[in-house]
Amino acid sequence: MLPILSAKETDLLKRRLLERANTDYTEQEMVVNSVLRDVRETGDSALFSYIERFDGFKANKDNLVVTEEEVEQAFKIIDPSLLEVMEESAANIEEFHNHQRRENWFIEKNGKYLGQLYLPVEYAGVYVPGGKAAYPSSVLMNIIPAKCAGVPNIFVATPALGGNINPVTIAAAKIAGAHKIYKMGGAQAIAAFAYGTESVPRMDKITGPGNIYVALAKKSVYGQVGIDMIAGPSEVLVIADDSANERFIAADFLSQAEHDELAACMLVTVSRSKADAVRTEIMRQAELLPKKDIVLKSLEKYGTIIVAETLDEAVETANRIAPEHLEICTEDPQALLSKIRNAGSIFLGEYSPEPLGDYFAGTNHVLPTNGTARFSSPLNVDDFQKKSSVIYYSREEFEKVYRKVEAFAQAEGLDAHARSAAIRFED
Amino acid sequence: MLPILSAKETDLLKRRLLERANTDYTEQEMVVNSVLRDVRETGDSALFSYIERFDGFKANKDNLVVTEEEVEQAFKIIDPSLLEVMEESAANIEEFHNHQRRENWFIEKNGKYLGQLYLPVEYAGVYVPGGKAAYPSSVLMNIIPAKCAGVPNIFVATPALGGNINPVTIAAAKIAGAHKIYKMGGAQAIAAFAYGTESVPRMDKITGPGNIYVALAKKSVYGQVGIDMIAGPSEVLVIADDSANERFIAADFLSQAEHDELAACMLVTVSRSKADAVRTEIMRQAELLPKKDIVLKSLEKYGTIIVAETLDEAVETANRIAPEHLEICTEDPQALLSKIRNAGSIFLGEYSPEPLGDYFAGTNHVLPTNGTARFSSPLNVDDFQKKSSVIYYSREEFEKVYRKVEAFAQAEGLDAHARSAAIRFED
Structure with missing residues (x-):
């Protein structure tokens, strides 16, 4: 373990x-395709019947959306101290994402101008998984960027087993700024959001995590509707020198490993003795965790320690892995920042551990996984706007240049394009 | 015709x-999937054999990339006046796209800061279709945003029938700033770019138009590599009042219709007499066009004139269609701009026809088609960067807030996350 x-x-x-992403999902794809087709063809009727089948909830036009009373009830039930933390976290997330907003601009010259407008999508659908555990942080992280983008209709979909939704999910959605919460989950929810039904308007953009059925459904409707990304197994990579605290690094390692068996934890260090010390600490701390079984499986399969010759080589290793989370635990972490080319979220120094970003600081925790930080970004306001x-x-x-437009169009054999320019100055 | x-x-x-996009491509998908698999599994060997089969070009490691001599030859052959137009157009495109670049930013407060970095992808692959006609404008439009984003490796792929590429394509690629041109086309080119082979590095982002095999290959590799968009049939929508010139509008209508039979041309006007006048002009001008057959088929299937009660209703119609190109030919086109919510590129007034944007002004002509302007954007610098x-x-x-991070993590049942925060202040 931990080579x-x-x-x-x-x-x-x-x-x-x-290779973590190389599972064959042919069977699930067939299920998803038929769910998508049914909902597209028969709307509410298919949607309601799938909801009843998968969630044991007799949905209809009148009970599909969470009511005001349910919202009030949720806020009464949940732990006030958790509510407070969620509200503070939401304020931090909102502040950070408001900085991502962009202003329309125009380049004006004499009698002409060019410009770019930034417009919110009109309907954003946020998927929230159900199941036993609620992940309100994920609800905040998906909804708040849409709110900061100015989306006028932010609608949540989440499965309601027997008609009930975890009150923490409801509270988080409301704190974040959701306008409606639909009691629907799985591929049928993605279908309803992608195509629209009698009860559910068609969305312009769908975001949020889900199980494999949800992920496959999102990939399938991509192009007809915008989606955020296809989430894969997650990872953390820690760059450390001799100054780093092995107890902290080991704890951060393990926080990633507890997600699931496919999570990958990597340390790249310039110190062989630090490598040994971290490894010992990891094994010691792993024994203390409730999710020890998952953690050990993740460590066994994907836990890796790399000893680099120099910090530059360490950074280069990180760039080639393009990790979702990158922690830099060195004496001068800022010095390495300008050399990073591929990473989802970068945590500088020993007091900026990954959970600070997962829960509280304000950056987004919906991040490109499994090397996709090469070309994609943390969820952000741009995801809910178009230009x-x-x-x-x-x-x-135009008179000064129309002959050039005409000539270029003619060179491409597009005569009607050429004529559209020339006709303005005929006769 | 033209209801x-x-x-x-x-x-x-x-x-x-x-419905224009509802063609069944199951057969082509099967072909594409096997090409993708072959190239992924056997690299160059499969790539070269497909190139020979489809392009009649015996490709190998040494002749796959366009040489300096071929580039020089291309610049010698092509019409100098076309070269000049391309260079001026390229300069305009570069100026507009340079305005899209963004600066890294940080929010600093006491002993903490959050920030966002904008980093170019390292490898951008631009697909350029082959065939009899060359579309150098499309080459410029795809490459220049990558150049403005600071991408260090911009590689073009284009089929070389018998080993030869249209010199205009080569010249356009070089003017735009391409670093290498690979003689490969079709799904095998997308595969080589997506997975890498012995001779072709793996790309981070793939853009550019292509036939159905190219489009399906791009959709299939999406997620493992970034892609620009899935291009569909195109359209123009013109909003006009009584002040508009029917000859101009008819010419613009027809310039869209000449692309292909699926192109959709729409006029929304508040004037019934203008509707009739435009219709007469369209039929008159259509007779004069070399591509009359395509034009008439497009008009017959999708050409539409809508008479709206008010300009507001006309704008609302445009918003619901979310056209790729929107021309506003009214007395005060600027007055309507703030009401537009969904449109790829907006052309204001009678002297800003679509071909001006297609060829020269500097905005991008790679635009969201078939209603996808609801959620996607013209090709732009952001497409070649990640955050x-x-x-x-x-x-x-961190000491001030770590208890909150710990509490939030515990509420989600993620104990190792909670410990990662707490361990920093233990003992």
């Missing part, structure tokens, strides 16, 4: 990590 | 437009 490799072996590790270009030329300005 | 509807019938039109979050808390700042 100690050299940085030259990074490619091996990379391949092993990628429009604007072009204006006066007659005088 | 005149009322705005109340917009939903009918919307449905007919969406990373940054978190730093000092010991003092």
Whole structure:
């Protein structure tokens, strides 16, 4: 367990990590495709029948949406101190995401201008998984960016077993700014959001985590509706030098490992003695955890320690892995920041552990997993907006250039395009 | 042909437009899946054999990339006046897209800060279709945003029938800033870009138009690599009042219709007499076009004129269609701009016709089609960058809040997360 490799072996590790996503889901895909087709073709009727089958809830037009009374009840039931933490966290998330908003701009020159508008989508659908545990932090992280983007209709879908939703989920959705909560889950919820039914409006964007059926449904409707990303198994990579505290690193390692058996925890250190010390600490602390079984399986399969020659080599290893979470626990973490090219969220120093970002600081915890930080981003306000270009030329300005437009169109054999330019100055 | 509807019938039109994308591609999907699998499993060997089969070009490690000599030759061959237009257009595109670049930012407070970094992807692969006609404008539009994003490796893939690429394509790619041009096309090119082979590095993002095999391959690799969008049939919607010039509108209508039979041209006007005048002009001008056959098929299937009661209703119709191109030909087009919620690119006034944006002004002509402007955007610099979050808390700042992080984690049943926060202040 926890092999100690050299940085030259990074490619091996990379391949092993990628293999985490190579499960064959043909069977689940067939189920999902038929659910999508049924809901698209018969709307509410299919939706309600799947809800009854999977959630044991006799849904209909009148009981599909969480009521004001249910919301009030939720706020009464839940622990006031948790409510307070959620509210403070929500305020932090809102502040950070408000900084991501962008202003329309125009470049003006004489009688012409070009510009870009930033417009919120009109309908955002946020999926929230059901099940025994509630993950209110995820509810906040998905809804608040949509709110900051100015989305006028933020609708949540979550399975309601027997008609009931965990009150913590309801409270988190309301704190975050959701406008409606639909009692529906699984692929049928994604179908209803993607196509619309008599009771559920069609969404423009669907985000949020879910089980494999939800993930496959999202991938399938992608293109007809916007989606956030296809979430894969998660990972943390810690860069440490001799100054790092092995107890802290071990604890952070384990916090990732408790998610599931496919979670990957990696340490890249320039110190062989630190590698040994962290490994010992991990094994010691793992024994203390309630989720010890999951943790040990994750560590056994994907837990890796790499000893690099230099901090530059350590950073290069991180760039090649493109981890979801990157902790930099070195004497001068800021010094390495400008060298990072691929990472979802970067945690600097020993007092910025991953759970601070998961729960509280204000950055988003919906992050690109399994190497996709190469090309994708933490969930953010841009995900709930789209851009429009604007072009204006006066007659005088267009007269100066229309021959060029005409010539370019002709070179491509598009005569009607060429004519559209030229006709303005004929006769 | 060209039925005149009322705005109340917009939903009918919307449905007919969406149906354009409902072709069954099961057969092509099977072909694409086996090409993807072969190239993933055997790399160059499969890639070269597909290139030989589909393009009649005996590709190998040494002749896969366009040489310096081929580039020089291309610039010698092509029409100098076209070269000049392309260079001026490229400069305009670059200026507009440079305005889209964003600066890293940090929010600092006492001993903590949060921030967002904007980092270019390392490898961008741009697909350029082959075939008889070359579309150099599309080459510029795909490559320049990547260049403005700071992508260090911009690689083009385009089929080389018998080993030859249209010199105009080569010149456009070089003007735009491509670093390499690979002689490969079809699903095998997308596979090579998505997975990498011995001769082709794996890309982080793949953009560019292509035939149905290319489009299906892009959709299939989405998630393992970033893609721009799934392009569908295109459309223009013109809003016009009595002040509009029917000859101009008719010409713009027809410039869209010449693309292909699935292209949809729509006029929304508040003037019944203008509706009639435009219709007459369209039929008159259509007769003059070399691509008359395609144009008439497109008009017959999807050409539509809507008479709205008011300009507000006209704008609302446009918002519901979410057209790729929106031309506003009214007395005061700016006055309507703030009411637009869904449109790819907006052309204001009679001297800003669509071809100005297609070829020259500087905005991007790679636009969300078939109603996807509800949630997606013109191709832009953001498509070639990703964001990373940054978190730093000092010991003092984290000490103030770690109990809250711990409590939130415990409420979600994630004990190792809770411990990761608490362990920093134990003993």
